[in-house]
Amino acid sequence: MNVIKFGGTSVANAQNISRCLDIIKEKKEKEPVIVVVSALGGVTDLLLSAAVSASQKNEDYKAVLQQVETRHIDTIKGLVPVTGQSSVLSHAKRELNRLETLLDGCYLLGELSERTKDLILSFGEVLSSYIISEVLKAQGEDAALADSRELIKTNSRFGKAVVNFEVTNTLIFNYFEADNHSINVMPGFIAQSADGYTTTLGRGGSDYTAAIVAAALEVPSLEIWTDVNGIYTANPKLVKQAEPIPYITFEEAMELSHFGAKVLYAPTIQPILNKDITLHIKNTFEPTAHGSTVSKVPEVKSSNPIRGISNVDDITLITLEGPGMVGVAGFSKRLFEVISKENINVIFITQASSEHSICLGILEAEAHKAKAAIDTEFNFEIQQQKIYPAIAEYGLSIIAVVGENMKNHQGLSGRMFSSLGRNNINIRAIAQGASERNISAVIDKKDAKKALNTLHETFFEEAVVQLNLFVMGVGNVGDRFISQIHNQSQFLRDNLHLNVRIAGLANSRQMFFDEEGIELENYKQQLSNGVATDAHSFISKIKALNLRNSIFVDNTASHDVAATYADFLRNSIAVVTCNKVAASGEYENYKLLKNLSRRYNAPFLFETNVGAGLPIIDTLKNLVASGDRVHKIQAVLSGSLNFIFNNFNESNAFADVVKQAMAEGYTEPDPKIDLSGIDVKRKLVILIRESGYDFEIDDIATVSFLSDACMATTNNDDFVQSLKDNAAHFNALYAKASAQGDRLKFVASFENGKANVGLQFIPQSHPFYNLEGKDNIVLFYTDRYKDQPLIIKGAGAGADVTASGIFADVIRIGNR
Structure with missing residues (x-):
């Protein structure tokens, strides 16, 4: 004997049922088959909706009933030959008329008892099993319909009846012992009480029906x-x-x-x-x-001790606590008795070792009833202030990590909770049985999807870590960054085991999100179809998506965008930025961001703030972390200024060279930020702070080579014109340097707690003299590098190298 069961989606319509029929016919060739079927997919929900509406005197139940009827009639017409449809349609119509009578009764009475509800819900399986058995007969199969209500006997606990296995097993065995049909079709989910009323076995009860039959007949397997x-x-x-x-x-x-x-x-x-x-x-x-x-x-x-990760949503955590519980016997007994009397299923239990509190996880739909019952039961103790009224926390989920061999592997719970913590998933309660087959945690429902993906990545996808990027700014640097991500995605997956995808993009006008990852080949087209950019909405959307390993990438120079970093870090969203505003702004804000990064385990990386793609800040961090101390810094930190002064000579006018630097993307959008020394001051104060000093940008002295007229301009065209107007001044600077055999370099210096930036005449003997193109150079004098400084030198400007520096910070986060 072979027992097989088909679920609701498998028998949802004529096409799906045809697939089931092929499987049934193949099985019956080897041995007789008992087929247990669910209602047509979605019909049970429709029946419940119709019953509730009718009991509330809402005439919408009639439309739902019509939908149920149409589904079944269409299924019959799609499966039964026209010549055999008449009797099948007549029988189905009679059953549907009975259903209509019951619903009309609920409407007239304005009530829905549990017994009536079970009877109404039974029509789904009664109809589907009848239709499938008749289709098999019409196709020439030796098929019969067995009524589960005649074989499975239960108590009168309507909604989730308890099976009387002694009676049921005998009935099933005797029935099929005498039956000689090749195929028997049975409705799942439904049974009958001892006094003859239809009962149901709980949602999902068709599986249970099949298991009851299989166990009664002691078949070798169940499908x-x-x-x-x-x-x-x-x-x-x-x-x-x-x-x-x-x-x-x-x-x-x-x-x-x-x-x-x-x-x-x-x-x-x-x-x-x-x-x-x-x-x-x-x-x-x-x-x-x-x-x-x-x-x-x-x-x-399997070598993996974890077999799966599961969750239950819509959970409420009920907590009973108070000083009067400590050392007093009987509280737990009374608590569970009152819950049992209310027929409430407890899904999760945990108790503090101090005996000061007990937490129960139950379905949210039963929470109000549970709290009221508990408060009533312990009313005397509450009045005496020995315990407090029950606390109900709503909107929760239970996450469970399951595995038979977990008890033989150390550190699994540590990995579970550390991975959740890294993604800012707060745990409300924890339970682990002595069998160590299950570790469960209660979390916010909004975090359930992220938690499942985080734990799945931890225990089943250790080879590949998925990073979800949200990129603000798609100009020169942003475009290069996106291109690099796109071109290197396969390499990252194959060699670094990183799956880097961009889930959100924004510029100053529009923003676009795709939870599954934006197609980078045509990101500009997708972004153009996005919605209007709003900083608050951008952050809110990232929070709402709540993706694991989220990273905010700022490719702008915006003060407003930099002001949002704290909000990201507080939500355990890493920040990678080439925007120098935050790290060079007020020292208190810089320290706040650093502290938030540590507190919420969210990296705050800004390597490209100094030297673009050069590993200057990272090297400095490693020096300080290893116990070295920086005493002196000398640096040429502006690739744009170095480019300008390397190309400025008798043949190239200063204003023309500045225009070229602007056109090639070496300067900030406002070139005065570079030429006034503001950009260099920002970089220097970042290096000083990363060296461990409390320093403000206003503490840095500036020796400007620009006139007040140049600085007073309000747009780039006027600024370039002012450079032309002051050509004699710049030519004089060049002539003086040339006469002395020196070169012009804009230098940043820090020593003995004092810092300054300004144009200097650099002699041939100095390391800065031969600095070409747009290169940067930094000299660190430390305890370990006293006489010969640690020198870092290389390209320090340009969209490509800046983008590669941002990319490197993203990879650092992925490799944590």
């Missing part, structure tokens, strides 16, 4: 056919990288199904566990796929 390839390592709708688990133990499957693995109804395992019946979960739409095999001892064991 459950659904719309996925078995039990997955996580919910594939939430975790795209989730994969089917080919072999799993009963205990692991039970834990996963208890914590939300929808493919398997938790009570299904109980009847077949003691009979050692192997359970196969298969995909109706991919019948050749292996699926999942559930057994006492898996045929193939």
Whole structure:
């Protein structure tokens, strides 16, 4: 005997049912088949909706009933030949008329008892099983319909009836012992009480029906056919990288199904566990796929101690606490008794070792009832202030990491909680049984998807870490950065095991998001179709997406954008920036960002603030971290100014060279920021602060080579014109340097707590003399580098090298 069950999606319509029929026919060639079926996909929800609406005197139930009728009539017409449709349609119509009468009664009475609800919900399975059995007969198969209500007997706990296995097993065994049909079709989900009323076995009860039949007949295996390839390592709708688990133990499957693995109804395992019946979960739409095999001892064991990660949403945490609980026996007993009396299922339990509090996780729909019952039960103790009124925390989820062999592996809980912590996922409560088969944590519901993906990455995708980037600014630097990400994506995946994707883009006008990653080949087109940019909305959207390993990348020079960094860091979103405003602004804000970065474990990286792609700040950090101390800094920190003074001579007018630097992207959008020395001051104060000194940018003295007239201009055209007007001044500077055999360099210096920036005449003997093009150079004099400084030199300006520096910071975060 072969017992197989088809879920609601498998029998959702005529096309899907045809797939099921092919599977049934193939199975019956080897041995007789008992087929347990669910209602047509979605019909149970429609029936419940109609019943509730009718009881609330809402006539919308009639439209829902019409929808139910149309679904079944269309299915019959799509499967039964025209010559045989009349009797099948007549029978179905009679059942639907009975259903209509029941709903009309609910409407007239304005009520819906649990007993009536069970009877109404039973029509889904009654109709689907009848239709499928008649289709098989019409196709010439030796098929019969067996009524589950005549075989499975329960108590009168309507909604989730308890099976009387002694009576049920005898009825099932005797029925099929006498039956000789090749195929028997049975409705799942429904049963009958001892006094003859229709009961239901709970949502997902069709699985349970199949397991009850399989256990009663002691068949070697049970097959459950659904719309996925078995039990997955996580919910594939939430975790795209989730994969089917080919072999799993009963205990692991039970834990996963208890914590939300929808493919398997938790009570299904109980009847077949003691009979050692192997359970196969298969995909109706991919019948050749292996699926999942559930057994006492898996045929193939996995080296990974974690088998899956699951979750239950819409949880409320009820906490009972108070000083009067400590050392007093009976509180737990009374608490669980009152919960039991209210027929409330407890999903999660934890108690502090101090006995000061007990936490229960229950479904949110039952929370108000639970709190009221608990407060009533402990009213005397509450009045005496021995305990406090029950506290209910809503909007939560339970995340569970499951594995049979977890107890033999150290450090799993540490990895679980550290990975959640790195992504700013706050844990409200923790539970771990002595069997160590399950570690559960209560978190905010809004964090559930991120938590699932984070844990799945930690335990199943260790080879690849996914980084989700949100990029502000797509000008010269931003465009190069996006291009580099696109060109190197495969290399990063293959060699560094990083999956870097951009989930959000914005410029000053528009912003665009794609949770699955923006197609970078045509990002400009997608961005042009985005919505208007708003800094608040940009941050809000990133928070709402709540993606793991999120990184905000700022490619702008905006003060307003820099002001948002703290908000990102507080939400454990890393910040990578070439924008110098934040790190060079007020020292208190700089320290705040540094502290937030440490507190929320969110990197704040700005390597490109000094030297573009040169590893200046990173090198400085390593010096300080290793115990070295910086005493003196000498540097040429402006690639744009170095480019300008290297190209300025008798043949090239100063104003023309500045225009060239602007055109090639070496200067800031406002070139006065470079030529006035403001940009160099920002870079120098960052180096001083990273060296460990409390320093403000206003503490740096500036020796300007620009006239007041140049600085008073308000736009770039006027500024360039003012440079032309002051050509004699610049020519005189060049002539003096040339006469002395020197070169003009804009130098930044720090020594003995004092700092200055300004144009200097550099002799041939100085390391700065031969600095060419747009190069930067930094000399660090430290305890370890006293006489001969540590020198870092290289290209310090340009969109490509700046973009590569930002890229390097992103990779640093991925390699943490």
